[in-house]
Amino acid sequence: MTEGTTGTKAGARMDAAPRLPVDRLLDDPGTRIIVCCGAGGVGKTTTAAALGVRAAERGRKVVVLTIDPARRLAQSMGIDSLDNTPRRVKGVGGADGGELHAMMLDMKRTFDEIVEGHTDAERAEAILANPFYQSLSAGFAGTQEYMAMEKLGQLRARDDWDLIVVDTPPSRSALDFLDAPKRLGSFLDGKFIRVLMAPAKVGGRAGMKFLNVGMSLMTGTLSKLMGASLLKDVQTFVAAMDTMFGGFRTRADATFRLLQAPGTAFLVVAAPEPDALREAAYFVQRLAAEDMPLAGLVLNRVHGSGADQLSAERALAAAENLEEGGIVDQESGNAGLRDSAAEADGAGADAADAGADASVDASTDADVDADVDEITAGLLRLHAERMQVIAREQRTRDRFTSLHPEVAVAEVAALPGDVHDLAGLRAIGERLAAGVPAGA
DSSP, X not given: OOXXXXXXXXXXXXXXXXXXXXXXXXXOTTOOEEEEEOSXXXXXXXXXXXXXXXXXXXXXXXXXXXXXXXXXXXXXXTOSOOOSSOEEEEEEEOTTOOEEEEEEOOHHHHHHHHHHHSSOHHHHHHHHHOHHHHHHHHHOTTHHHHHHHHHHHHHHHHTOOSEEEEEOOOOSSHHHHHHHHHHHHHHHTSHHHHHHHHHHHHOHHHHHHHHHHHSHHHHHHHHHHHOHHHHHHHHHHHHHTGGGHHHHHHHHHHHHHHHHSTTEEEEEEEOSSHHHHHHHHHHHHHHHHTTOOEEEEEEEEEOOOTTTTSOHHHHHHHHHHHHTTOOSOOSSSXXXXXXXXXXXXXXXXXXXHHHHHHHHHHHHHHHHHHHHHHHHHHHHHHXXXXXXXXXXXXXXXXXXXXHOTXXXXXXXXXOSSOOOSHXXXXXXXXXXXXXXXXXX
Protein backbone atom coordinates (compact mmCIF):
# COMPACT_ATOMS: atom_id res chain seq x y z
CA MET A 1 0.00 0.00 0.00
CA THR A 2 1.52 3.32 -1.04
CA GLU A 3 1.47 6.59 0.87
CA GLY A 4 -1.82 8.39 0.47
CA THR A 5 -3.87 5.39 -0.63
CA THR A 6 -5.91 2.97 1.37
CA GLY A 7 -7.08 -0.53 0.64
CA THR A 8 -10.42 0.13 2.31
CA LYS A 9 -12.77 3.04 2.50
CA ALA A 10 -11.10 5.92 4.37
CA GLY A 11 -11.70 5.72 8.09
CA ALA A 12 -13.58 2.43 7.84
CA ARG A 13 -12.98 -0.21 10.47
CA MET A 14 -10.63 -3.03 9.67
CA ASP A 15 -12.20 -6.16 8.17
CA ALA A 16 -10.08 -8.36 10.43
CA ALA A 17 -11.24 -6.65 13.65
CA PRO A 18 -14.67 -7.50 15.08
CA ARG A 19 -16.81 -4.49 15.95
CA LEU A 20 -17.13 -3.66 19.64
CA PRO A 21 -20.87 -3.81 20.56
CA VAL A 22 -20.90 -0.85 22.95
CA ASP A 23 -24.68 -0.63 23.43
CA ARG A 24 -24.93 -4.35 24.13
CA LEU A 25 -22.22 -3.96 26.77
CA LEU A 26 -23.97 -0.98 28.38
CA ASP A 27 -27.41 -2.62 28.31
CA ASP A 28 -26.27 -5.91 29.82
CA PRO A 29 -27.38 -5.91 33.50
CA GLY A 30 -24.54 -8.32 34.20
CA THR A 31 -22.04 -5.55 33.40
CA ARG A 32 -21.50 -3.79 36.72
CA ILE A 33 -18.07 -2.19 36.23
CA ILE A 34 -16.43 -0.73 33.12
CA VAL A 35 -12.78 0.25 33.48
CA CYS A 36 -11.35 2.62 30.86
CA CYS A 37 -7.57 2.24 30.78
CA GLY A 38 -4.76 3.31 28.49
CA ALA A 39 -1.90 5.74 28.11
CA GLY A 40 -2.27 9.40 29.06
CA GLY A 41 -3.77 11.85 26.59
CA VAL A 42 -5.81 9.39 24.51
CA GLY A 43 -9.28 10.44 25.68
CA LYS A 44 -10.00 8.08 28.60
CA THR A 45 -11.89 10.74 30.55
CA THR A 46 -14.07 11.72 27.59
CA THR A 47 -14.74 8.07 26.79
CA ALA A 48 -15.72 7.27 30.39
CA ALA A 49 -18.03 10.29 30.55
CA ALA A 50 -19.64 9.50 27.18
CA LEU A 51 -20.25 5.90 28.23
CA GLY A 52 -21.81 7.11 31.48
CA VAL A 53 -24.15 9.51 29.69
CA ARG A 54 -25.22 6.92 27.12
CA ALA A 55 -25.77 4.19 29.72
CA ALA A 56 -27.87 6.50 31.92
CA GLU A 57 -30.03 7.55 28.99
CA ARG A 58 -30.57 3.88 28.16
CA GLY A 59 -31.93 3.21 31.65
CA ARG A 60 -28.90 2.39 33.80
CA LYS A 61 -28.15 4.00 37.16
CA VAL A 62 -24.54 5.02 36.62
CA VAL A 63 -21.70 6.58 38.57
CA VAL A 64 -18.54 7.74 36.79
CA LEU A 65 -15.37 7.78 38.92
CA THR A 66 -12.61 9.87 37.40
CA ILE A 67 -9.00 10.20 38.52
CA ASP A 68 -8.05 12.66 35.76
CA PRO A 69 -6.16 15.62 37.28
CA ALA A 70 -7.25 17.91 34.43
CA ARG A 71 -10.82 17.93 35.81
CA ARG A 72 -12.40 18.26 32.38
CA LEU A 73 -15.12 15.81 33.30
CA ALA A 74 -16.80 18.31 35.62
CA GLN A 75 -16.84 20.97 32.90
CA SER A 76 -18.27 18.66 30.26
CA MET A 77 -21.03 17.53 32.62
CA GLY A 78 -21.97 21.03 33.70
CA ILE A 79 -20.87 20.53 37.30
CA ASP A 80 -18.91 23.33 38.94
CA SER A 81 -16.61 20.92 40.73
CA LEU A 82 -16.33 17.23 41.46
CA ASP A 83 -15.19 15.84 44.77
CA ASN A 84 -15.05 12.56 46.67
CA THR A 85 -18.85 12.29 46.84
CA PRO A 86 -20.94 11.21 43.81
CA ARG A 87 -23.08 14.08 42.52
CA ARG A 88 -26.16 13.83 40.30
CA VAL A 89 -25.69 15.19 36.77
CA LYS A 90 -28.71 17.23 35.76
CA GLY A 91 -30.20 16.81 32.33
CA VAL A 92 -29.11 13.19 31.97
CA GLY A 93 -31.50 10.29 32.38
CA GLY A 94 -33.88 8.01 30.58
CA ALA A 95 -37.56 7.16 30.64
CA ASP A 96 -36.64 3.88 32.32
CA GLY A 97 -35.27 5.63 35.40
CA GLY A 98 -31.68 6.04 34.31
CA GLU A 99 -29.47 8.38 36.33
CA LEU A 100 -25.93 9.66 36.07
CA HIS A 101 -23.72 10.56 39.00
CA ALA A 102 -20.10 11.68 38.79
CA MET A 103 -17.22 12.09 41.22
CA MET A 104 -13.51 12.79 41.21
CA LEU A 105 -11.20 10.79 43.42
CA ASP A 106 -9.81 12.77 46.35
CA MET A 107 -6.83 10.59 47.16
CA LYS A 108 -6.14 11.99 50.63
CA ARG A 109 -9.79 12.13 51.65
CA THR A 110 -10.25 8.48 50.65
CA PHE A 111 -7.23 7.50 52.78
CA ASP A 112 -8.66 9.54 55.67
CA GLU A 113 -11.97 7.72 55.32
CA ILE A 114 -10.18 4.38 55.59
CA VAL A 115 -8.44 5.49 58.78
CA GLU A 116 -11.64 6.90 60.29
CA GLY A 117 -13.64 3.82 59.35
CA HIS A 118 -11.21 1.21 60.72
CA THR A 119 -10.01 2.62 64.03
CA ASP A 120 -11.32 4.49 67.06
CA ALA A 121 -11.62 8.28 67.13
CA GLU A 122 -8.56 8.91 69.35
CA ARG A 123 -6.22 6.78 67.26
CA ALA A 124 -7.66 8.18 64.02
CA GLU A 125 -6.91 11.71 65.21
CA ALA A 126 -3.31 10.74 66.01
CA ILE A 127 -2.84 9.12 62.60
CA LEU A 128 -4.35 12.01 60.65
CA ALA A 129 -2.07 14.49 62.43
CA ASN A 130 1.08 12.41 61.88
CA PRO A 131 3.52 14.10 59.42
CA PHE A 132 4.52 10.80 57.82
CA TYR A 133 0.88 9.87 57.25
CA GLN A 134 0.20 13.27 55.70
CA SER A 135 3.05 12.75 53.23
CA LEU A 136 2.02 9.17 52.52
CA SER A 137 -1.64 10.01 51.91
CA ALA A 138 -0.85 13.01 49.72
CA GLY A 139 1.68 11.65 47.28
CA PHE A 140 3.36 8.34 48.07
CA ALA A 141 4.10 6.31 44.94
CA GLY A 142 1.13 4.09 44.19
CA THR A 143 -1.23 5.83 46.62
CA GLN A 144 -3.45 7.27 43.88
CA GLU A 145 -3.92 3.91 42.20
CA TYR A 146 -4.48 2.16 45.54
CA MET A 147 -7.09 4.71 46.60
CA ALA A 148 -8.83 4.47 43.23
CA MET A 149 -9.29 0.77 43.88
CA GLU A 150 -10.39 1.47 47.46
CA LYS A 151 -13.03 3.89 46.20
CA LEU A 152 -14.16 1.42 43.54
CA GLY A 153 -14.59 -1.21 46.26
CA GLN A 154 -16.58 1.24 48.38
CA LEU A 155 -18.90 2.17 45.49
CA ARG A 156 -19.47 -1.46 44.58
CA ALA A 157 -20.20 -2.41 48.21
CA ARG A 158 -22.86 0.32 48.53
CA ASP A 159 -24.82 -1.15 45.62
CA ASP A 160 -26.48 2.24 44.93
CA TRP A 161 -25.59 2.02 41.23
CA ASP A 162 -25.95 -0.81 38.76
CA LEU A 163 -23.02 0.43 36.64
CA ILE A 164 -19.71 1.98 37.71
CA VAL A 165 -17.51 3.53 35.02
CA VAL A 166 -13.90 4.06 36.10
CA ASP A 167 -11.52 6.50 34.44
CA THR A 168 -8.13 5.16 35.50
CA PRO A 169 -5.09 7.27 36.46
CA PRO A 170 -2.98 8.53 33.55
CA SER A 171 -0.29 5.89 34.05
CA ARG A 172 2.72 5.54 31.79
CA SER A 173 2.41 1.78 31.93
CA ALA A 174 -0.25 -0.84 32.51
CA LEU A 175 1.91 -2.10 35.36
CA ASP A 176 1.26 1.11 37.33
CA PHE A 177 -2.49 0.69 37.43
CA LEU A 178 -2.53 -3.06 38.09
CA ASP A 179 0.48 -3.32 40.37
CA ALA A 180 0.46 -0.15 42.45
CA PRO A 181 -2.36 -1.27 44.78
CA LYS A 182 -0.49 -4.50 45.44
CA ARG A 183 2.78 -2.64 45.97
CA LEU A 184 1.32 -0.20 48.47
CA GLY A 185 -0.58 -2.96 50.24
CA SER A 186 2.60 -5.00 50.45
CA PHE A 187 4.53 -2.01 51.77
CA LEU A 188 1.98 -1.28 54.47
CA ASP A 189 1.88 -4.94 55.43
CA GLY A 190 5.54 -5.76 54.75
CA LYS A 191 8.64 -6.66 56.73
CA PHE A 192 9.97 -3.12 56.88
CA ILE A 193 6.81 -1.88 58.59
CA ARG A 194 6.81 -4.90 60.93
CA VAL A 195 10.38 -4.18 61.98
CA LEU A 196 9.49 -0.57 62.74
CA MET A 197 6.44 -1.76 64.63
CA ALA A 198 8.40 -4.13 66.90
CA PRO A 199 9.58 -1.50 69.43
CA ALA A 200 6.08 -0.12 69.82
CA LYS A 201 4.73 -3.59 70.45
CA VAL A 202 7.25 -4.11 73.25
CA GLY A 203 6.20 -0.75 74.67
CA GLY A 204 7.72 2.33 76.30
CA ARG A 205 11.36 2.44 77.35
CA ALA A 206 11.71 -1.30 77.05
CA GLY A 207 10.76 -0.96 73.43
CA MET A 208 13.33 1.74 72.81
CA LYS A 209 15.98 -0.31 74.63
CA PHE A 210 15.13 -3.28 72.42
CA LEU A 211 15.42 -1.04 69.38
CA ASN A 212 18.78 0.40 70.49
CA VAL A 213 20.31 -2.96 71.38
CA GLY A 214 18.87 -5.24 68.71
CA MET A 215 18.67 -2.91 65.72
CA SER A 216 21.15 -0.12 66.32
CA LEU A 217 22.89 -0.69 63.00
CA MET A 218 19.67 -0.66 61.01
CA THR A 219 18.16 2.37 62.72
CA GLY A 220 21.43 4.25 62.47
CA THR A 221 21.40 3.72 58.74
CA LEU A 222 17.71 4.64 58.51
CA SER A 223 18.31 7.79 60.56
CA LYS A 224 20.98 8.86 58.09
CA LEU A 225 18.76 8.12 55.13
CA MET A 226 15.46 9.38 56.53
CA GLY A 227 16.50 11.70 59.34
CA ALA A 228 15.85 11.04 63.02
CA SER A 229 12.67 13.12 63.04
CA LEU A 230 11.17 11.30 60.06
CA LEU A 231 12.07 7.91 61.52
CA LYS A 232 10.26 8.86 64.72
CA ASP A 233 7.21 9.99 62.72
CA VAL A 234 7.22 6.67 60.87
CA GLN A 235 7.43 4.68 64.08
CA THR A 236 4.60 6.70 65.63
CA PHE A 237 2.51 6.23 62.48
CA VAL A 238 3.17 2.49 62.47
CA ALA A 239 2.29 2.13 66.13
CA ALA A 240 -1.00 3.98 65.65
CA MET A 241 -1.98 1.94 62.57
CA ASP A 242 -0.98 -1.43 63.97
CA THR A 243 -4.50 -2.81 63.87
CA MET A 244 -5.12 -1.63 60.30
CA PHE A 245 -2.19 -3.01 58.33
CA GLY A 246 -3.65 -6.42 57.58
CA GLY A 247 -6.72 -4.78 56.07
CA PHE A 248 -4.80 -2.93 53.36
CA ARG A 249 -3.59 -6.05 51.62
CA THR A 250 -6.91 -7.81 52.22
CA ARG A 251 -8.86 -5.00 50.54
CA ALA A 252 -6.33 -4.73 47.72
CA ASP A 253 -6.67 -8.45 47.05
CA ALA A 254 -10.47 -8.25 47.22
CA THR A 255 -10.58 -5.38 44.72
CA PHE A 256 -8.17 -7.21 42.43
CA ARG A 257 -10.52 -10.21 42.46
CA LEU A 258 -13.42 -7.83 41.74
CA LEU A 259 -11.60 -6.65 38.62
CA GLN A 260 -11.29 -10.25 37.48
CA ALA A 261 -14.98 -11.01 38.05
CA PRO A 262 -17.37 -11.60 35.12
CA GLY A 263 -19.29 -8.38 35.88
CA THR A 264 -16.24 -6.26 35.07
CA ALA A 265 -15.29 -5.15 31.54
CA PHE A 266 -12.04 -3.43 30.58
CA LEU A 267 -11.95 -1.03 27.66
CA VAL A 268 -8.48 -0.13 26.41
CA VAL A 269 -8.52 3.42 25.01
CA ALA A 270 -5.96 4.52 22.43
CA ALA A 271 -5.36 6.86 19.51
CA PRO A 272 -4.34 5.64 16.02
CA GLU A 273 -0.69 6.49 16.67
CA PRO A 274 2.25 4.07 16.98
CA ASP A 275 3.13 4.89 20.60
CA ALA A 276 -0.48 4.81 21.81
CA LEU A 277 -1.24 1.51 20.09
CA ARG A 278 2.00 -0.05 21.36
CA GLU A 279 0.86 0.88 24.86
CA ALA A 280 -2.60 -0.50 24.08
CA ALA A 281 -1.06 -3.80 22.93
CA TYR A 282 0.84 -3.95 26.22
CA PHE A 283 -2.39 -3.37 28.16
CA VAL A 284 -4.11 -6.14 26.21
CA GLN A 285 -1.28 -8.58 26.95
CA ARG A 286 -1.14 -7.66 30.63
CA LEU A 287 -4.90 -7.91 31.10
CA ALA A 288 -4.83 -11.36 29.53
CA ALA A 289 -1.96 -12.41 31.82
CA GLU A 290 -3.95 -11.30 34.88
CA ASP A 291 -7.21 -12.91 33.68
CA MET A 292 -8.90 -9.52 33.46
CA PRO A 293 -12.02 -9.47 31.22
CA LEU A 294 -11.22 -7.33 28.16
CA ALA A 295 -14.24 -6.04 26.25
CA GLY A 296 -12.33 -4.35 23.46
CA LEU A 297 -10.41 -1.35 22.15
CA VAL A 298 -11.78 2.17 21.76
CA LEU A 299 -9.79 3.95 19.06
CA ASN A 300 -10.23 7.70 19.43
CA ARG A 301 -9.49 10.57 17.03
CA VAL A 302 -9.65 8.50 13.87
CA HIS A 303 -9.54 10.57 10.68
CA GLY A 304 -11.85 9.97 7.77
CA SER A 305 -12.93 11.65 4.52
CA GLY A 306 -16.16 11.97 2.61
CA ALA A 307 -14.18 12.15 -0.65
CA ASP A 308 -11.96 9.13 -0.25
CA GLN A 309 -12.43 8.12 -3.89
CA LEU A 310 -9.97 10.92 -4.73
CA SER A 311 -6.52 9.58 -3.82
CA ALA A 312 -3.69 11.70 -2.51
CA GLU A 313 -1.75 11.23 -5.74
CA ARG A 314 -4.62 12.41 -7.94
CA ALA A 315 -5.31 15.38 -5.67
CA LEU A 316 -1.65 16.46 -5.78
CA ALA A 317 -1.52 16.08 -9.56
CA ALA A 318 -4.64 18.20 -9.99
CA ALA A 319 -3.21 20.87 -7.65
CA GLU A 320 0.02 21.00 -9.65
CA ASN A 321 -1.90 21.36 -12.94
CA LEU A 322 -3.86 24.31 -11.59
CA GLU A 323 -0.75 25.99 -10.19
CA GLU A 324 1.12 25.58 -13.52
CA GLY A 325 -1.39 27.52 -15.57
CA GLY A 326 -4.31 25.24 -16.20
CA ILE A 327 -2.79 22.24 -17.96
CA VAL A 328 -5.92 20.29 -17.13
CA ASP A 329 -8.80 20.60 -19.59
CA GLN A 330 -11.19 23.42 -18.85
CA GLU A 331 -14.56 23.97 -20.47
CA SER A 332 -14.30 27.66 -19.64
CA GLY A 333 -11.53 29.93 -18.49
CA ASN A 334 -8.60 31.46 -20.35
CA ALA A 335 -9.12 29.47 -23.58
CA GLY A 336 -12.75 30.48 -23.77
CA LEU A 337 -11.87 34.06 -22.98
CA ARG A 338 -9.26 34.11 -25.79
CA ASP A 339 -11.87 32.85 -28.28
CA SER A 340 -14.28 35.55 -27.16
CA ALA A 341 -11.59 38.20 -27.56
CA ALA A 342 -10.73 37.01 -31.09
CA GLU A 343 -14.33 37.15 -32.14
CA ALA A 344 -14.60 40.64 -30.71
CA ASP A 345 -11.48 41.79 -32.65
CA GLY A 346 -12.97 40.54 -35.97
CA ALA A 347 -16.34 42.21 -35.48
CA GLY A 348 -15.23 45.52 -37.09
CA ALA A 349 -15.32 49.15 -36.13
CA ASP A 350 -19.00 49.11 -35.17
CA ALA A 351 -18.11 46.69 -32.25
CA ALA A 352 -15.01 48.61 -31.03
CA ASP A 353 -16.64 49.89 -27.85
CA ALA A 354 -18.15 46.47 -27.07
CA GLY A 355 -14.75 44.87 -27.65
CA ALA A 356 -13.13 47.24 -25.18
CA ASP A 357 -15.74 46.43 -22.56
CA ALA A 358 -15.31 42.70 -23.19
CA SER A 359 -11.55 43.07 -22.73
CA VAL A 360 -12.03 44.65 -19.31
CA ASP A 361 -14.53 41.95 -18.31
CA ALA A 362 -12.21 39.23 -19.56
CA SER A 363 -9.35 40.62 -17.48
CA THR A 364 -11.54 40.71 -14.39
CA ASP A 365 -12.82 37.18 -15.02
CA ALA A 366 -9.27 35.94 -15.52
CA ASP A 367 -8.27 37.34 -12.12
CA VAL A 368 -11.27 35.68 -10.52
CA ASP A 369 -10.44 32.38 -12.21
CA ALA A 370 -6.84 32.62 -11.00
CA ASP A 371 -8.05 33.13 -7.41
CA VAL A 372 -10.44 30.19 -7.73
CA ASP A 373 -7.64 28.02 -9.11
CA GLU A 374 -5.37 28.97 -6.20
CA ILE A 375 -8.03 28.17 -3.62
CA THR A 376 -8.90 24.92 -5.36
CA ALA A 377 -5.25 23.86 -5.48
CA GLY A 378 -4.91 24.59 -1.77
CA LEU A 379 -7.98 22.50 -0.97
CA LEU A 380 -6.65 19.65 -3.09
CA ARG A 381 -3.35 19.71 -1.20
CA LEU A 382 -5.20 19.70 2.14
CA HIS A 383 -7.20 16.70 0.94
CA ALA A 384 -3.98 14.93 -0.07
CA GLU A 385 -2.53 15.52 3.39
CA ARG A 386 -5.72 14.14 4.98
CA MET A 387 -5.57 11.03 2.79
CA GLN A 388 -1.93 10.49 3.78
CA VAL A 389 -2.87 10.74 7.47
CA ILE A 390 -5.68 8.23 6.91
CA ALA A 391 -3.26 5.84 5.22
CA ARG A 392 -0.75 6.07 8.10
CA GLU A 393 -3.50 5.46 10.65
CA GLN A 394 -4.77 2.49 8.67
CA ARG A 395 -1.33 0.89 8.62
CA THR A 396 -0.92 1.48 12.35
CA ARG A 397 -4.32 -0.08 13.08
CA ASP A 398 -3.56 -3.00 10.82
CA ARG A 399 -0.36 -3.75 12.75
CA PHE A 400 -2.30 -3.82 16.03
CA THR A 401 -5.02 -6.00 14.53
CA SER A 402 -2.53 -8.45 13.08
CA LEU A 403 -1.14 -8.95 16.60
CA HIS A 404 -4.55 -9.05 18.33
CA PRO A 405 -7.20 -10.08 15.78
CA GLU A 406 -9.50 -11.22 18.59
CA VAL A 407 -9.85 -7.72 20.12
CA ALA A 408 -13.11 -5.99 19.20
CA VAL A 409 -12.70 -2.37 18.08
CA ALA A 410 -14.88 0.75 18.17
CA GLU A 411 -13.55 3.76 16.27
CA VAL A 412 -14.44 7.37 17.10
CA ALA A 413 -13.92 10.12 14.54
CA ALA A 414 -11.56 12.98 15.31
CA LEU A 415 -13.51 16.09 16.29
CA PRO A 416 -12.52 19.66 15.40
CA GLY A 417 -12.36 20.69 19.07
CA ASP A 418 -12.55 19.44 22.66
CA VAL A 419 -15.77 18.05 24.09
CA HIS A 420 -17.04 20.53 26.67
CA ASP A 421 -20.75 19.81 27.14
CA LEU A 422 -23.36 17.06 27.33
CA ALA A 423 -24.21 17.40 23.64
CA GLY A 424 -20.61 16.60 22.79
CA LEU A 425 -20.61 13.60 25.11
CA ARG A 426 -23.82 12.33 23.49
CA ALA A 427 -22.21 12.68 20.06
CA ILE A 428 -19.20 10.69 21.25
CA GLY A 429 -21.54 8.05 22.68
CA GLU A 430 -23.35 7.72 19.35
CA ARG A 431 -20.07 7.24 17.50
CA LEU A 432 -18.90 4.72 20.07
CA ALA A 433 -22.08 2.75 19.57
CA ALA A 434 -21.75 2.93 15.79
CA GLY A 435 -18.19 1.65 16.07
CA VAL A 436 -16.91 3.54 13.02
CA PRO A 437 -16.27 7.23 12.36
CA ALA A 438 -19.08 9.37 10.99
CA GLY A 439 -19.01 9.49 7.21
CA ALA A 440 -17.11 6.22 6.94
